[in-house]
Amino acid sequence: RPGVASALAGSGSRTALSLFSLPDRVALVTGGNRGIGLEMALVLAEAGAIVYCLDLPTAPDEEWLKLPAIENQQKKAKLEYISGDVTDQKAMWGIVEKIVEKEGRIDVCMANAGILHGAECLEYESADFKKVLDVNVSGVLFTAQAAGRQMERLGIQGSIILTASMSGTIVNPGGHWIAYNTSKSAVLQMARIRVNSISPGYIYTNMTRGFLDKEPGLQEKLSAQNPMGRFGRVTLWLASDASTFCTGAE
Numbered sequence: 001r002p003g004v005a006s007a008l009a010g011s012g013s014r015t016a017l018s019l020f021s022l023p024d025r026v027a028l029v030t031g032g033n034r035g036i037g038l039e040m041a042l043v044l045a046e047a048g049a050i051v052y053c054l055d056l057p058t059a060p061d062e063e064w065l066k067l068p069a070i071e072n073q074q075k076k077a078k079l080e081y082i083s084g085d086v087t088d089q090k091a092m093w094g095i096v097e098k099i100v101e102k103e104g105r106i107d108v109c110m111a112n113a114g115i116l117h118g119a120e121c122l123e124y125e126s127a128d129f130k131k132v133l134d135v136n137v138s139g140v141l142f143t144a145q146a147a148g149r150q151m152e153r154l155g156i157q158g159s160i161i162l163t164a165s166m167s168g169t170i171v172n173p174g175g176h177w178i179a180y181n182t183s184k185s186a187v188l189q190m191a192r193i194r195v196n197s198i199s200p201g202y203i204y205t206n207m208t209r210g211f212l213d214k215e216p217g218l219q220e221k222l223s224a225q226n227p228m229g230r231f232g233r234v235t236l237w238l239a240s241d242a243s244t245f246c247t248g249a250e
């Protein structure tokens with residue numbers, strides 16, 4: 001019923017389905033080589049977007065190499081791999097500038113790249129602490145800046161989505177993830193002005209595989225702690241026009 005959908009959207013003519021489609025939209029996903037970032041990128045491309053997956057300048061992950069040929073399945077939608085380091089502010093600004101030069105726009109930015117380092121709280125070393133904050137906090141800011149600058153310049157009302165974590169609001173037992181917890185709290189603070197953050201619970205990716213695989217039954221135990229009784233998946237809603245009245249949400 002288009003009438004209901006357009007009333008919800010506050011626009012005269014859009015159907016609910018069109019709110020979630022992203023034809024001709026251009027997206028950047030950092031940490032898009034694998035894990036949550038890659039899942040997000042695939043969902044955006046399925047919705048019709050041209051998606052740039054940025055990752056450290058290493059060879060594409062095996063998850064990436066196994067991808068179906070999205071470029072052939074959709075009209076304009078495609079996934080492109082670009083290398084970059086989110087902790088390099090000027091480089092990030094330049095990368096997004098180049099995307100805009102090529103595609104003419106940037107609509108969706110998912111500042112998702114992040115790292116996890118666990119160590120005894122009282123022994124946590126300075127270099128490790130700095131590294132986690134550098135990637136998880138500065139990297140998120142530089143990514144959002146890079147996209148936000150172009151969106152402002154071009155007058156595009158885009159979506160900037162930061163990947164925080166439930167670890168930004170809870171503290172993991174033992175303080176092992178002191179830098180990670182601190183960094184994700186900072187990400188939640190940064191999520192303002194048509195910027196939203198997502199706070200995934202546990203997702204089975206390269207980041208979590210290490211400790212999940214080490215302890216038999218741990219994944220089942222953590223799943224049981226979640227009201228849904230399972231690990232999470234990724235959402236398109238915040239990147240779509242259906243969420244344009246939503247800001248600062250976690």
Ligand code: NDP
Binds near residue numbers: 032139
């Ligand atoms: P992964 O480790 O699987 O993926 C993270 C990606 O970020 C990797 O591809 C990694 O590259 C990339 N990356 C790391 N540092 C940089 C950098 N400096 N510049 C560019 N790219 C970089 O992790 P997940 O997919 O699990 O996590 C994605 C996000 O989700 C993170 O922010 C994480 O904190 C958050 N999250 C994850 C949860 C989970 O349960 N998995 C739960 C809650 C939040 P490389 O492959 O080269 O290392």
